[in-house]
Amino acid sequence: MSEQNLRCKELDKVLDFLEQNRLFDGVVLLSEEGKPFYKRAIGERTISEQHSHNSIFEIASISKSFTAMAIMILIEEEKLKLDDNLKTFFPYLPYKNITIKNMLNHTSGLPDYMEWFETEGNWDQTKIATNKDVIKFLKDEEPDVLFPVNEKWEYCNTGYVLLAEIIEMVSKMEYGEFLKTRIFEPLSMLNTSTHSQFLDDEIEYFSLGYIYDWEQDLHRLPNEIEEHKYVYFLDGVKGDGGIKSTVDDLLKWERSIYNNELVSAQTKECIINPNYVNGDASVKYCPGLHKDLGGYGFGWKIEDHPKYKKIVLHDGYWAGYCSCLISYKDCGKAIIMLSNLDFTTDELNKIPHLLTLTLEKVLFDGEAELQEFKQLIKPTYVE
Helix, strand or coil, X not given: CCHHHHHHHHHHHHHHXXXXXCCCCEEEEEEECXXXXXXXXXXXXXXXXXXXXXXXXXXXXXXXXXXXXXXXXXXXXXXXXXXXXXXXXXXXXXXXXXXXHHHHHCCCXXXXXXXXXXXXXXXCCCCCCEHXXXXXXXXXXXXCCCCCCCCCCCCCHHHHHHHHHHHHHHHCCCHHHHHHHHHHCCCCCCCCECCCCCCCCCCCCECCCEEEECCCCEEECHXXXXXXXXXXXXXXXXXXXXXXXXXXXXXXXXXXXXXXXXXXXXXXXXXXXXXXXXXXXXXXXXXXXXXXXXXXXXXXXXXXXXXXXEEEEEEEEECCEEEEXXXXXXXXXXXXXXXXXXXXXXXXXXXXHHHHHHHHHHHCCCCCCCHHHHHHHCCCCCC
16 A cells, blocks of 8 residues: 555544544645645535535634735735835824734734624624724724734734735725735635625535534534624624635645745745744744744744744634644645534534644654544544
């Protein structure tokens, strides 16, 4: 049996176990040198329809890599500069000395908008907010920065919403239209869009996100659960999330970065190299796939792994969805995992991360270990 067939057998062992024990709904793709050698869809896209390789998912924060690329395209066209000040575009906002670069690499100190919108009484949660509402919140409420600009690193969705608005101002195109014409269509990513689940018409093959009570075998939609209702009233906000895609399209996206299809090699290096934080060259400030190895470039997490070398990745979470795109740059390998199954039990929500680490182990010729999965559902698992 060939090496690749052996790996596929190990991968099937993992996915078979998850399928039999109702622990994963979604699609997984593994590739070498840009070519998929393993692709499998398991579970349900909706309550009545099974997943296929064409299933479309909310990719959540993986969207940031697209927003960052759009900004870098405009920079190459000399329509923007990395050191352009936020005040240039939003003179009425109360924040000084924040640049485009700070927003790209999460060193702006801007407060995260989501907490305000989720706080009862601040926002009419029967209405769907848009980017304009996020900006109005920043203007009217003037929330304080979390720290002085460049002082530290802290993941911030607000910066990427503002970047999406800057893309619109500078390109004179709607954010989704810019991504479509400058990124999705040139890369033949025909099943990728900025589609809004609750604002736009239904799209074919879209996967509904579910919150799953595993013990009772009960699926619920996130917007039916109080703590997850944000999926409805923040559905119109773009830039930090909101993109829908498939595993095949995301593989095209992964390949395009190294092929310099959208920007020059020099710009590509800016995107996929970690930024210094407060003058510190350490890259152990950003949580990634592996503990204490991460830095952040522009829209990508970056790791320097002792075994797997340079890893360029991003993950995404939105109630009902979990996603990751992991590119092993120096090894020519990639993992893409898209899921529409979230759990009511915190322990079971470890499964996507555990699955990703297991896929990685097999990708690099290891054997699949199921014991950690079994421990999570002991003693009720199915062999």
